Amino acid sequence: MTQPVLSLDHVSKRFGSTLALSDMSLVLFPGEVHAIVGENGAGKSTMIKIMTGIHQPSEGTVSVDDTVRTISGSQTARELGIAAIYQEPMVFPDLDVAENIFISQVGGGWLQNKAKQRREASALIERIGMDLDVDRAASGLTLAEQQAVEIARALSQDVRVLIMDEPTASLSAHEAEQLRRIARQLAADGVAVVYISHRLEEIFEVADRVTVIRDGEHISTRLITETDTDTMIAEMVGREVGNYFAKAKSHARDEVILSVGGLTLDGVFENIDFELRRGEVLAMAGLIGARRTDVALALFGIHPATSGTVAYKGEPLKITSPKQAMDAGIAYVSEDRRKLGLAMPMAIRANISLATLGDFLSKIGLINREKERATAHQFRQRLNIRTPDIETEVGMLSGGNQQKVMLAKWLNMQPDLLIFDEPTRGIDVGAKAEVHDLIRDFVKQGGAAIVISSDLPEVLAMGDRILVMREGEQMAILDHEEANQERIMALATGQDDLGRVAA
Structure with a gap:
C-alpha cells in the first residue's frame, strides 16, 4: 500500500x-x-x-x-x-x-x-x-x-x-x-x-x-x-445536544390517544408496540433502512398493516386509507414536501386548503376564494410564513417556509394526532427552531405527535420518549431522561447497551 x-x-x-x-x-x-x-x-x-x-x-x-x-x-x-x-x-x-x-x-x-x-x-x-x-x-x-x-x-x-x-x-x-x-x-x-x-x-x-x-x-x-x-x-455523534435545541417541558397527559400492538407489515416491519398520550411527543429514531417511515405510512393508511391492532381514542380502528385516517383526526406531514407534501406551482393559499377542500366549497360546488384567503392570512401570521403575498407560488419559498405551509395545510384540518416525517430536513437552523416551537405548541394545546427524525439532537430535543428502530424491528423505547446520542446510535446499529452486537 x-x-x-x-x-x-x-x-x-x-x-x-x-x-x-x-x-x-x-x-x-x-x-x-x-x-x-x-x-x-x-x-x-x-x-x-x-x-x-x-x-x-x-x-x-x-x-x-x-x-x-x-x-x-x-x-x-x-x-x-x-x-x-x-x-x-x-x-x-x-x-x-x-x-x-x-x-x-x-x-x-x-x-x-x-x-x-x-x-x-x-x-x-x-x-x-x-x-x-x-x-x-x-x-x-x-x-x-x-x-x-x-x-x-x-x-x-x-x-x-x-x-x-x-x-x-x-x-x-x-x-x-x-x-x-x-x-x-x-x-x-x-x-x-x-x-x-x-x-x-x-x-x-x-x-x-x-x-x-x-x-x-x-x-x-x-x-x-x-x-x-x-x-x-x-x-x-460527537456533538453537544445543547448546541442545537434544548428539551422543552413535557406536556404529556394521562389520556392515551393511540395504542399500537404488534403492528406488522409483512416483509417490511413487525411487532411495533407503543402508546401515545395527549400532550406527548414520541420520537422515532433509526438509520437508513430502519422502516420508520413505513410505520408512519401504515398508521396513515397509505400502506395498511397486515396484522396487529390500533386503538384510537379508546376505540379499535383499522386504518385502510388516508381518508379514513384524516376523518379520524390523524394527519401526516411527509418527509418529501416537493413530491408528496405540496403542489409547488400552486399558491400558498391553495396549498393550505388542499387537505380540507370540502370546507371551502360553496353550495354550488365552487371554491370560496375569500374564505381561502382569510384562512391563509391567519396561518401566515400564526406560523410566521415569510412571504409578501399568499398568492406566491409555494415553489418560490425557502425550504423553511415551505415546511410551514405544509404544516398549515394539516393544522387547518384540526387533527388530534400529527405524524411528522423528518420535519426539519433541508431547512436552516432558525427555521428548525420555529418548526420545533410549532410542534411543541400543538401538543401543549392537547394534540399528540409522532416525530420521525434522522437528526439525533432533534430526537433528543423533541421526544418525551424515543422509539428506536433497526431494519423493521423495534429495538427499544427510551424515556428522555435515560436517552443519549450514544445509546440511541448503539441500538440503531444493532448493539445492546454494553456495546455488544445484538442477537
Missing part, C-alpha cells in the same frame, strides 16, 4: 450557502476494504458523487495514481476505473444477465457477438463466486443477485475503485454475507473497495480501515484493529 489509487485532498463542496463537505481528505489504497461511517447527512453521499464525477469540488483536488485529475462525469470515472453500486441496484429487467453486464460497452461488437458476451459474463460471475445463469432475465433476480450483476459490470470495465454504498441495507443476513465475501475477494484481487454502511457489526467483519465523518468533516481514519464500537459511535 505504498501508492494510493485515489485520494481526496482538502476537498470542500458548497451548494449555495450550504457547506456539504469541509476540508475533506481521504486516501484509498489498492487491496483494501476502506469503510466510511457517519450519521445520515454527514456528507457520505456528496463524497461519493465527487469521486464518481457527479459533483465537482468547490475547493481541493482529486488525485488518481498521485496525479491530480478532473473527474468531469461518470464516463470519465469509468475510464479511470472508478465505479459505484448502491442500495437499489440499477439493472434493466428486460435484458438478461450477460446483456446487463455489458450494457455500457455498446461498441466492439459486444451486442452482436452473443457467444463471446456469454463467455466473458460467465467468467466475471465466476470470479466473484456467484452461481448465476447469464442467460437469465434480470427481472427475476434477487437484490443480492442484481448487485452481483452490477459488480460484474464494474469488473468488465477494469474497475480499480469500487464504492459500495449501503449495499446490504435491503438484504437478508445470508445475502449480506455473500456481498461482504465478494467485497473481501475484490480487495484480495487488488481492487480498492469503499464500503459504506450503518451496520457497524459488518464494518468489523469486512473492513481493513475505517474513516469516520461528521457534519461534512473528517474525524478520524484508523485501522479496524485500532478502534471499537464505542469509539466509532462517539465520533459519529
Whole structure:
C-alpha cells in the first residue's frame, strides 16, 4: 500500500450557502476494504458523487495514481476505473444477465457477438463466486443477485475503485454475507473497495480501515484493529445536544390517544408496540433502512398493516386509507414536501386548503376564494410564513417556509394526532427552531405527535420518549431522561447497551 489509487485532498463542496463537505481528505489504497461511517447527512453521499464525477469540488483536488485529475462525469470515472453500486441496484429487467453486464460497452461488437458476451459474463460471475445463469432475465433476480450483476459490470470495465454504498441495507443476513465475501475477494484481487454502511457489526467483519465523518468533516481514519464500537459511535455523534435545541417541558397527559400492538407489515416491519398520550411527543429514531417511515405510512393508511391492532381514542380502528385516517383526526406531514407534501406551482393559499377542500366549497360546488384567503392570512401570521403575498407560488419559498405551509395545510384540518416525517430536513437552523416551537405548541394545546427524525439532537430535543428502530424491528423505547446520542446510535446499529452486537 505504498501508492494510493485515489485520494481526496482538502476537498470542500458548497451548494449555495450550504457547506456539504469541509476540508475533506481521504486516501484509498489498492487491496483494501476502506469503510466510511457517519450519521445520515454527514456528507457520505456528496463524497461519493465527487469521486464518481457527479459533483465537482468547490475547493481541493482529486488525485488518481498521485496525479491530480478532473473527474468531469461518470464516463470519465469509468475510464479511470472508478465505479459505484448502491442500495437499489440499477439493472434493466428486460435484458438478461450477460446483456446487463455489458450494457455500457455498446461498441466492439459486444451486442452482436452473443457467444463471446456469454463467455466473458460467465467468467466475471465466476470470479466473484456467484452461481448465476447469464442467460437469465434480470427481472427475476434477487437484490443480492442484481448487485452481483452490477459488480460484474464494474469488473468488465477494469474497475480499480469500487464504492459500495449501503449495499446490504435491503438484504437478508445470508445475502449480506455473500456481498461482504465478494467485497473481501475484490480487495484480495487488488481492487480498492469503499464500503459504506450503518451496520457497524459488518464494518468489523469486512473492513481493513475505517474513516469516520461528521457534519461534512473528517474525524478520524484508523485501522479496524485500532478502534471499537464505542469509539466509532462517539465520533459519529460527537456533538453537544445543547448546541442545537434544548428539551422543552413535557406536556404529556394521562389520556392515551393511540395504542399500537404488534403492528406488522409483512416483509417490511413487525411487532411495533407503543402508546401515545395527549400532550406527548414520541420520537422515532433509526438509520437508513430502519422502516420508520413505513410505520408512519401504515398508521396513515397509505400502506395498511397486515396484522396487529390500533386503538384510537379508546376505540379499535383499522386504518385502510388516508381518508379514513384524516376523518379520524390523524394527519401526516411527509418527509418529501416537493413530491408528496405540496403542489409547488400552486399558491400558498391553495396549498393550505388542499387537505380540507370540502370546507371551502360553496353550495354550488365552487371554491370560496375569500374564505381561502382569510384562512391563509391567519396561518401566515400564526406560523410566521415569510412571504409578501399568499398568492406566491409555494415553489418560490425557502425550504423553511415551505415546511410551514405544509404544516398549515394539516393544522387547518384540526387533527388530534400529527405524524411528522423528518420535519426539519433541508431547512436552516432558525427555521428548525420555529418548526420545533410549532410542534411543541400543538401538543401543549392537547394534540399528540409522532416525530420521525434522522437528526439525533432533534430526537433528543423533541421526544418525551424515543422509539428506536433497526431494519423493521423495534429495538427499544427510551424515556428522555435515560436517552443519549450514544445509546440511541448503539441500538440503531444493532448493539445492546454494553456495546455488544445484538442477537
